[in-house]
Amino acid sequence: MTNQDYATRISQLIQDHQADIGAQWVAQLEALTVRSSVVSREQLRSHCQQFLAALSNAARAGELQNIEHRSWDEVRDLLSEISSARAKSGSTPSETATFVFSLKQPLFAQMSKGFAGDAEGLANASWTINTLLDKLGLFTIETFQRTRDQIIVRQQQELLELSTPVVKLWDGILALPLIGTLDSARTQVVMENILQKIVDTGAAIAIIDITGVPTVDTLVAQHLMKTIAAARLMGADCIISGIRPQIAQTIVHLGVNLEDVTTKASLADAFVVALERTGTAIVKHGAKA
Amino acid sequence: MDRIPILRMGDLLLVTIQVDMHDRLAMTLQDDLTERIVSDGAKGVLIDISALDLVDSFIGRMISNTAAMARVLDARTVVVGMQPAVAITLVELGLTLHGVKTALNVEKGMALLGKNIF
Amino acid sequence: MSAAQNTADMFETDLLERHRGLRTGRTTLPLRSDEDVVNLRKQVRERAVAIALSLVDQTKLVTAASELARNTIKYGGGGGVHLDALADGIRQGIGLIFVDNGPGIPDIELALRDGYTTGGGLGLGLSGSKRLCDEFAIDTRPGEGTAVSVVKWKR
Numbered sequence: 239m240t241n242q243d244y245a246t247r248i249s250q251l252i253q254d255h256q257a258d259i260g261a262q263w264v265a266q267l268e269a270l271t272v273r274s275s276v277v278s279r280e281q282l283r284s285h286c287q288q289f290l291a292a293l294s295n296a297a298r299a300g301e302l303q304n305i306e307h308r309s310w311d312e313v314r315d316l317l318s319e320i321s322s323a324r325a326k327s328g329s330t331p332s333e334t335a336t337f338v339f340s341l342k343q344p345l346f347a348q349m350s351k352g353f354a355g356d357a358e359g360l361a362n363a364s365w366t367i368n369t370l371l372d373k374l375g376l377f378t379i380e381t382f383q384r385t386r387d388q389i390i391v392r393q394q395q396e397l398l399e400l401s402t403p404v405v406k407l408w409d410g411i412l413a414l415p416l417i418g419t420l421d422s423a424r425t426q427v428v429m430e431n432i433l434q435k436i437v438d439t440g441a442a443i444a445i446i447d448i449t450g451v452p453t454v455d456t457l458v459a460q461h462l463m464k465t466i467a468a469a470r471l472m473g474a475d476c477i478i479s480g481i482r483p484q485i486a487q488t489i490v491h492l493g494v495n496l497e498d499v500t501t502k503a504s505l506a507d508a509f510v511v512a513l514e515r516t517g518t519a520i521v522k523h524g525a526k527a
Numbered sequence: 528m529d530r531i532p533i534l535r536m537g538d539l540l541l542v543t544i545q546v547d548m549h550d551r552l553a554m555t556l557q558d559d560l561t562e563r564i565v566s567d568g569a570k571g572v573l574i575d576i577s578a579l580d581l582v583d584s585f586i587g588r589m590i591s592n593t594a595a596m597a598r599v600l601d602a603r604t605v606v607v608g609m610q611p612a613v614a615i616t617l618v619e620l621g622l623t624l625h626g627v628k629t630a631l632n633v634e635k636g637m638a639l640l641g642k643n644i645f
Numbered sequence: 646m647s648a649a650q651n652t653a654d655m656f657e658t659d660l661l662e663r664h665r666g667l668r669t670g671r672t673t674l675p676l677r678s679d680e681d682v683v684n685l686r687k688q689v690r691e692r693a694v695a696i697a698l699s700l701v702d703q704t705k706l707v708t709a710a711s712e713l714a715r716n717t718i719k720y721g722g723g724g725g726v727h728l729d730a731l732a733d734g735i736r737q738g739i740g741l742i743f744v745d746n747g748p749g750i751p752d753i754e755l756a757l758r759d760g761y762t763t764g765g766g767l768g769l770g771l772s773g774s775k776r777l778c779d780e781f782a783i784d785t786r787p788g789e790g791t792a793v794s795v796v797k798w799k800r
Contacts, residue, residue, distance in 0.1 A: 549679035
């Protein structure tokens with residue numbers, strides 16, 4: 239028998255006994271899965287049926303060795319979907335791969351009947367199916383990993399966003415509280431974000447508040463200075479607020495030149511200065527004219 | 528050789544730099560602007576660099592020189608729309624663009640030119 | 646291009662062999678005219694984008710390239726530049742080596758000082774480029790020529 243013959247036979251087998259194979263498979267999965275609540279029964283059945291149908295179609299094309307071939311596109315897409323969904327809902331990679339591997343037994347059982355009397359044929363077909371399902375199982379693990387990696391990258395982004403919240407205090411006045419320890423690499427990214435936000439909001443003045451920064455070293459101080467210089471080049475200005483006594487000492491010790499940068503101890507003071515600079519004044523009710 | 532177009536709006540000259548300028552083109556722009564300030568009797572020059580993803584020392588000097596020449600001719604210059612990455616690079620390069628007023632965008636630039644704060 | 650190639654090759658220096666073990670590809674471009682500088686900027690930008698350098702790092706590298714390219718033409722009498730793709734393990738980088746057969750730089754320390762210029766420029770080309778890149782090296786021989794090498798790594 240040629241490869242194509244095997245492929246056609248296997249494909250036909252799956253198609254003819256889809257219901258049986260499917261039922262056994264689902265039973266296997268439910269027995270094996272520890273956290274069956276992660277994937278509902280209905281969903282499981284649906285996935286299994288879809289997979290079997292797709293498997294049968296793909297097998298018919300004859301490319302049983304190469305799952306990258308386009309005849310396997312539908313199967314791979316389906317597995318990617320299932321894998322991603324499970325990754326997002328908290329399954330483990332093993333559970334996801336088990337989805338594919340646990341198909342082996344029901345399939346072998348069916349093939350034993352289908353190839354009855356043809357020991358060599360059964361051996362060949364079994365081996366072919368075995369390696370095929372191994373490859374597909376590994377494929378699900380890779381997809382799972384990739385989805386997890388994407389989640390991690392997105393979380394890192396969000397974390398970075400959180401560390402540069404932007405508060406619009408008034409027309410043209412932004413407050414940018416920096417939070418947490420600033421290492422050199424993070425500071426650079428944070429500073430770039432600040433400048434971008436100035437552009438996005440069209441702010442005239444950005445108040446960089448460092449109350450939430452425990453320590454400032456030379457590199458951080460330098461980056462702060464460079465950020466202010468860059469903001470000025472762009473046409474905006476910066477005020478630094480929230481300088482605690484220890485940080486003030488550090489800055490002086492480091493010899494950082496703050497001569498033409500306005501610094502205020504509190505955000506409130508900085509806000510008043512910013513208002514003055516942008517030509518706004520706050521008037522108390524009942525104040526004498 | 529291409530020339531960068533200079534638009535006139537009242538007594539303002541507006542230049543939008545949108546191409547990667549080679550040195551000769553930058554020099555031509557400087558000359559053209561200076562000429563137009565005189566011929567059009569312009570009081571203000573607005574240079575829009577929001578499309579420039581690169582400003583090196585030559586272009587920086589062209590901008591400074593243009594602003595200086597404009598001042599001599601009793602016109603004010605404002606450069607608008609500098610991209611953050613460009614600003615950060617210029618700071619690192621050590622280019623200060625001293626004596627050049629800047630604004631975040633064309634709208635603010637025009638407002639700046641309108642005020643008599645020069 | 647062959648004229649520029651000759652120029653770049655004639656100047657024997659350790660610098661040309663820098664990062665030899667890390668080089669995965671080299672393109673050599675001539676630097677003789679204004680257009681060559683514009684072309685170089687475009688090529689460096691493309692490479693920088695290709696290895697996913699951050700926007701700021703891209704800008705810094707392209708700016709440094711522009712400065713050094715101009716130096717090569719203005720002070721070196723023209724020459725060439727090698728664009729090298731570098732790989733150090735999984736870390737990727739771009740290396741640029743500017744070469745000319747000009748008069749050379751008599752006093753490097755002086756030349757690296759901010760503001761020092763012999764050509765009416767701003768004097769920031771060499772010192773600035775050094776600040777903009779991760780690695781910087783210069784080899785100059787009075788009467789023979791100059792080679793300047795810079796590298797930017799993807800963080």
